Each structure stands twice: as structure tokens, then as C-alpha cells.
Amino acid sequence: MNVRLESLGPVTLVIPQGRLDFAAAAAFQAQIEQVLTGPLARPVAVIVDCASLSYVSSAGLRVFLLGARAAKRAGLSFAVCSLQPAVRDVFDLSGFNRMMTVYADRGVALAQTASGPA
Amino acid sequence: VNERRISVPGQSVQLPVLTQFLQSFWSAAGLPPDEALSFELALEEVFINVAMHGAPEGSVPLVEVRVALDDDAVTLTIEDDGSAFDPLLLPAPDVTASLNERGVGGMGVFLVRKMMDSIEYRRVGTRNQLRMTKYIARQVSHAPER
Numbered sequence: 001m002n003v004r005l006e007s008l009g010p011v012t013l014v015i016p017q018g019r020l021d022f023a024a025a026a027a028f029q030a031q032i033e034q035v036l037t038g039p040l041a042r043p044v045a046v047i048v049d050c051a052s053l054s055y056v057s058s059a060g061l062r063v064f065l066l067g068a069r070a071a072k073r074a075g076l077s078f079a080v081c082s083l084q085p086a087v088r089d090v091f092d093l094s095g096f097n098r099m100m101t102v103y104a105d106r107g108v109a110l111a112q113t114a115s116g117p118a
Numbered sequence: 119v120n121e122r123r124i125s126v127p128g129q130s131v132q133l134p135v136l137t138q139f140l141q142s143f144w145s146a147a148g149l150p151p152d153e154a155l156s157f158e159l160a161l162e163e164v165f166i167n168v169a170m171h172g173a174p175e176g177s178v179p180l181v182e183v184r185v186a187l188d189d190d191a192v193t194l195t196i197e198d199d200g201s202a203f204d205p206l207l208l209p210a211p212d213v214t215a216s217l218n219e220r221g222v223g224g225m226g227v228f229l230v231r232k233m234m235d236s237i238e239y240r241r242v243g244t245r246n247q248l249r250m251t252k253y254i255a256r257q258v259s260h261a262p263e264r
Contacts, residue, residue: 022166023133057153057162058226065220072217086155093232095213096264 003031010044011113015104017052021058028060032067036074045113046071051082056084056090068100077101081109120147126196128210131167136183137160140194143185152252156186156233157194160250163226164196164205168246172200191235193251203246204239206231232237238261 006013020028035046048064058062061115064080071078079101085093091097093096103109128131140161144154167183173179179200186193208224231237233251241247242252 002164003237021133021137021162022130025163043152048249055158057159058229059162059165059166061225062222065217068217077202085152089233090159090229093229094213099217099220 001028003028005031005035005106006045006087008110010081011110012043012046014046014048015052016048016050016099017059019055020053020063021055021057022059025059029063029066032063032071033065036067036070036076042074043076044079045079046111047103047106047113048080048084049109050084050087053087055098056086056087061090061094061096064096064100077113079105079113120188121184123182123184125180125182127164127201128169128172128181130166132169132181133162133165135140136165140185147187149187149254153192153252156252160194161232161238163230164248164250167205167226168196168198168200172246173204174201190253190255191253193249195247197242197245197247199245200256202241204241205241205248205253207235208236223237 001016001018001020004015004017006015012030014035016028035043068078081103082105083102091102103112122139122143124136137158141154144264155164161183168179168181179198180196184195207228208227210228211221211224229252233252234236235252237248238251239246239248
């Protein structure tokens with residue numbers, strides 16, 4: 001799995017591409033932690049754009065859970081957007097779609113994030 | 119019935135080998151690609167459980183995976199020679215818990231149960247056997263006769 005980062009002012013977009021399975025989970029978790037607490041300027045909001053994420057397992061869900069929790073502790077807003085069908089199924093079945101903020105697409109996510117904390 | 123099998127040591131580094139095995143069965147059988155993901159998830163969740171918890175420290179269970187297509191049903195069977203363990207006895211996670219109360223313990227097996235049409239555990243001799251079946255909605259692929 002590849003992960004791209006994009007900074008849009010105070011918002012950092014984290015863009016995972018490919019499969020978030022057990023093998024990919026540890027590196028993805030490290031990247032999210034880096035964004036939340038690393039040496040670079042800390043964002044006000046983090047949006048994980050899942051438009052190119054094709055697969056997530058429970059090991060991947062755990063990374064979203066830990067990321068959302070760490071963001072909350074750090075006082076940042078944290079959201080995901082653009083869930084593709086297979087990933088959406090997993091979010092729906094696990095209740096993660098109700099537990100964290102999920103936006104339909106990046107445009108909505110950015111608009112909502114700009115207009116106030118999620 | 120179209121069936122393939124593979125055996126690997128129960129170590130998490132083997133996961134890509136198993137995913138590849140399933141994907142190549144899937145495309146050779148001409149099954150719809152979207153439907154592969156629930157089986158990839160089932161394979162990952164069950165295999166990783168065995169790899170992480172399936173045997174006493176210092177020993178590695180042997181895992182055998184079979185995948186079979188019979189009419190419109192795909193059956194994935196995962197056997198291991200580790201400690202006796204029925205994953206279907208794991209309590210379901212609370213999917214309504216809030217962010218702070220959440221864990222993901224038991225989530226993998228819970229997702230598999232939701233995605234499969236049937237799932238059964240048996241202890242066969244010295245092996246655990248988990249058998250999962252799902253009916254696949256296949257597009258009508260018969261070419262019209264002229």
C-alpha cells in the first residue's frame with residue numbers, strides 16, 4: 001500500500017492507495033502518527049481520503065480507530081471520506097461509520113472541515 | 119467442482135502468498151472480482167488469528183487452505199494443527215460503542231460471519247477446521263446462441 005500526504009492549509013489529507021491489510025497496517029499507523037505528532041507543522045484537521053483504498057480488514061480498522069483516538073487526544077478533528085464499496089461494507093458492518101465522521105467525498109469533507117470542527 | 123489447495127506455515131508473513139493464491143483461483147474460475155474481497159477478508163482474518171494465537175510460543179502451526187467452487191457457491195476451508203480453538207465462540211464486539219470505549223477484539227471473526235452465508239467449525243482429529251461458504255451472484259455469462 002502507498003500513502004500520499006497533501007497539505008491544504010491547516011488540513012492534512014492522508015491518501016492511502018491499495019490494500020490496508022495486516023501486512024500494511026503497521027506502516028500506515030506509523031504514517032498517521034507522524035502526521036498527528038511528527039516534526040512537521042501540526043494540522044488542525046486530518047482527513048483520510050479513501051478514494052483509492054480497495055480493501056480494509058480488522059487490522060486496518062484498528063489503525064483508523066487508533067488514529068481517530070490519537071487525533072481526539074491532540075485536539076484535532078479527524079474524518080474519513082470517499083469510502084469505496086468494499087471498504088464501506090466493512091465500515092458499515094463494524095459500526096465504524098457511526099463511530100467516526102465519514103464524508104461522501106473530499107469536497108464535502110473539506111467544506112465541512114473549513115466550516116468548523118467535525 | 120473446481121478446487122485448489124495450498125499449505126503454508128502459520129506465520130503472518132505468509133498472508134500475501136495466501137491472498138495471491140485466492141486471487142489466482144478467482145480469476146481462473148472467472149468469478150466476479152468484486153465478490154473476491156469478502157473471501158480475501160475471511161482468509162486474512164482467520165489466518166492471522168491462527169498465526170498470532172494458534173500455537174504455543176515457539177511453535178508454528180501448519181495451515182492448509184482449500185477453495186472450491188460448486189455451482190454458485192464458493193467454499194473456503196482453513197485447517198490448522200494448532201491448539202484447539204473455535205473462533206465462533208468469540209463474543210461479538212459492541213458495534214455501537216463510542217470511540218473511547220472501542221476495541222477491535224473479535225471484529226475480524228464478526229465481519230467474516232456477516233459476510234459469509236454459512237460458517238462452521240469442527241475439530242477434526244488434531245486439527246481445527248473452519249469452513250465458510252458464500253453464494254456468488256454471477257452475471258449470466260453464457261454467450262447467446264446464434
